[in-house]
Amino acid sequence: PGVLRVVLGDQCSRGLSALRDLDPARDVVLMAEVMGECTYVRHHRQKIVLVLSAMRHFARALAARGVRVDHVRLDEPGNTGSLAGEVARAAARHAPERIVCTFPGEWRVLQDMQGWEAATGLPVEIREDDRFLCDLGWFRRWAQGRRQLRMEFFYREMRRATGLLMEGAAPAGGAWNYDAENRRRLEAGVVPPAPRRCPPDAITREVMALVEARFPDHFGSLEGFAWPVTAREAETALADFIVHRLPRFGDYQDAMATGEPVLFHALVSTSLNLGLLSPRACCEAAEAAWRAGHAPLNAVEGFIRQILGWREYVRGIYWLKMPDYAGLNALGARRPLPWAFWSGETRMNCLKQVVRQTRDLAYAHHIQRLMVTGNLALLAGLDPAQVNEWYMAVYADAFEWVELPNTHGMALHADGGVMASKPYAASGAYISRMSDYCRGCAYDAKQSTGPAACPMNALYWDFVARHAQRFAANPRMAMPLQTLRKMDPQRLAALRETAAAFLAGPEMAPEPGQ
Ligand code: FAD
Numbered sequence: 001p002g003v004l005r006v007v008l009g010d011q012c013s014r015g016l017s018a019l020r021d022l023d024p025a026r027d028v029v030l031m032a033e034v035m036g037e038c039t040y041v042r043h044h045r046q047k048i049v050l051v052l053s054a055m056r057h058f059a060r061a062l063a064a065r066g067v068r069v070d071h072v073r074l075d076e077p078g079n080t081g082s083l084a085g086e087v088a089r090a091a092a093r094h095a096p097e098r099i100v101c102t103f104p105g106e107w108r109v110l111q112d113m114q115g116w117e118a119a120t121g122l123p124v125e126i127r128e129d130d131r132f133l134c135d136l137g138w139f140r141r142w143a144q145g146r147r148q149l150r151m152e153f154f155y156r157e158m159r160r161a162t163g164l165l166m167e168g169a170a171p172a173g174g175a176w177n178y179d180a181e182n183r184r185r186l187e188a189g190v191v192p193p194a195p196r197r198c199p200p201d202a203i204t205r206e207v208m209a210l211v212e213a214r215f216p217d218h219f220g221s222l223e224g225f226a227w228p229v230t231a232r233e234a235e236t237a238l239a240d241f242i243v244h245r246l247p248r249f250g251d252y253q254d255a256m257a258t259g260e261p262v263l264f265h266a267l268v269s270t271s272l273n274l275g276l277l278s279p280r281a282c283c284e285a286a287e288a289a290w291r292a293g294h295a296p297l298n299a300v301e302g303f304i305r306q307i308l309g310w311r312e313y314v315r316g317i318y319w320l321k322m323p324d325y326a327g328l329n330a331l332g333a334r335r336p337l338p339w340a341f342w343s344g345e346t347r348m349n350c351l352k353q354v355v356r357q358t359r360d361l362a363y364a365h366h367i368q369r370l371m372v373t374g375n376l377a378l379l380a381g382l383d384p385a386q387v388n389e390w391y392m393a394v395y396a397d398a399f400e401w402v403e404l405p406n407t408h409g410m411a412l413h414a415d416g417g418v419m420a421s422k423p424y425a426a427s428g429a430y431i432s433r434m435s436d437y438c439r440g441c442a443y444d445a446k447q448s449t450g451p452a453a454c455p456m457n458a459l460y461w462d463f464v465a466r467h468a469q470r471f472a473a474n475p476r477m478a479m480p481l482q483t484l485r486k487m488d489p490q491r492l493a494a495l496r497e498t499a500a501a502f503l504a505g506p507e508m509a510p511e512p513g514q
């Protein structure tokens with residue numbers, strides 16, 4: 001008997017640690033499509049298609065290299081529906097001497113893995129997931145003894161450690177961060193190039209039919225599915241970004257525009273998270289474009305910071321702080337998630353645009369997630385657990401290690417400031433400045449009180465007033481708190497009344513008609 005090597009849906013990488021030292025003559029690779037993983041949250045149907053199709057393509061590619069793959073399909077008779085169940089069945093089928101797997105992306109799955117030894121009676125080796133640029137031990141040591149964790153300092157260490165965008169010991173161009181240049185709205189006449197899409201092949205179409213039949217009540221449309229499902233497609237999509245969108249990625253990174261879901265963003269998160277692309281390859285491709293004079297430094301540094309900085313940082317936080325992190329609710333937010341987050345039926349045009357786009361594409365870019373849905377959830381005091389479940393459900397790139405710190409930490413401040421030094425709270429003025437959504441809205445972005453006023457305005461001041469004491473010592477909240485202190489009490493009362501009326505109204509109802 002050889003080794004049973006277990007590969008999970010987000011581990012479709014040729015160089016995966018669990019596959020190293022594989023002996024094709026003796027070992028078997030188990031890939032199991034299980035119902036439990038498709039339904040522990042009601043994932044967007046495009047996400048289920050993406051993961052299952054990537055698994056099927058990866059299994060086929062391994063088999064073509066002479067590897068014995070035991071691929072258990074979702075609708076196969078006898079499929080137990082759980083990872084543990086399928087590992088136990090495979091252990092009985094193949095009688096291996098031991099089991100090897102790679103560290104998973106979710107706490108829940110790690111717990112499961114830690115039970116495989118007892119369930120099978122075989123030794124289980126969980127190898128490090130070295131597809132990341134920062135290993136978890138390094139992050140833990142970096143975090144130890146620091147009063148506050150801040151992404152910017154972590155990112156500088158990562159630049160030094162990897163040599164990315166460095167000139168000797170100094171950052172390329174003389175500064176670590178060019179974010180100040182990256183705040184333009186999409187001006188008239190700037191037309192983002194349409195991203196190259198990957199149309200579904202026969203394998204993906206078969207999975208689409210399966211998902212259509214088995215998950216009829218999950219959120220999201222399947223039409224228009226065009227995610228890369230193989231490493232080759234992912235590399236082509238990355239190259240398309242580097243050539244056509246990277247040069248203006250920085251300028252328009254924070255912009256939002258009706259009918260332009262992607263703008264100059266990379267669309268690489270699904271491929272990175274499934275392991276079809278490596279983070280280093282993405283960063284190196286961007287750096288090479290800068291060195292060749294094809295893309296400016298503000299764009300390239302901004303893109304590299306997202307991957308080398310934010311992506312690695314949130315993973316470090318997740319594994320440092322779990323499992324308690326998932327239960328944090330520092331701001332005591334308890335309001336149930338409004339139905340409008342699912343239906344998109346709302347008079348708030350910003351919310352409507354983002355929810356509809358999310359339903360159609362399983363994608364929204366960072367500022368849409370942070371400053372529209374995230375900001376509304378923060379200001380309205382929506383229950384972090386419900387908001388977290390929504391983000392896990394609706395995006396094709398949602399895996400808990402990256403989704404949870406972004407939702408709990410960055411958007412909702414539910415972690416009390418572990419991840420980010422201040423809440424990303426903003427009034428309607430921000431959305432009005434960075435998008436064209438307000439032009440098509442039933443509410444007036446310039447008004448703050450009364451039924452016609454943009455709800456974000458009143459909600460913002462209600463939020464600041466509600467948490468004034470908590471944020472009193474936070475220097476990054478000093479400005480709004482000072483404005484609040486100087487505000488005419490009658491005006492504040494009117495703002496809070498407008499906020500209360502909105503929160504009690506139909507827009508925020510958890511179910512239609514409630
Ligand atoms: P680009 O804007 O082109 O950025 C390039 C890459 O940088 C991304 O693909 C991603 O890998 C990385 N990146 C950028 N920002 C972040 C970030 N804040 N954290 C981690 N990586 C980042 N990203 C996910 O991959 N999965 C999630 O479930 C997820 N949930 C989020 C929830 C909220 C509330 C917020 C505010 C952000 C979330 N993000 C998540 C981060 C970010 O929004 C997405 O990575 C990005 O929108 C993906 O699109 P893109 O590939 O076009 O990104």
Ligand code: SF4
Pocket residue numbers: 347348349350351427428429431432437438439441442443444445454455456
């Ligand atoms: Fe959103 Fe307010 Fe603008 Fe309407 S006016 S789109 S609610 S920010």
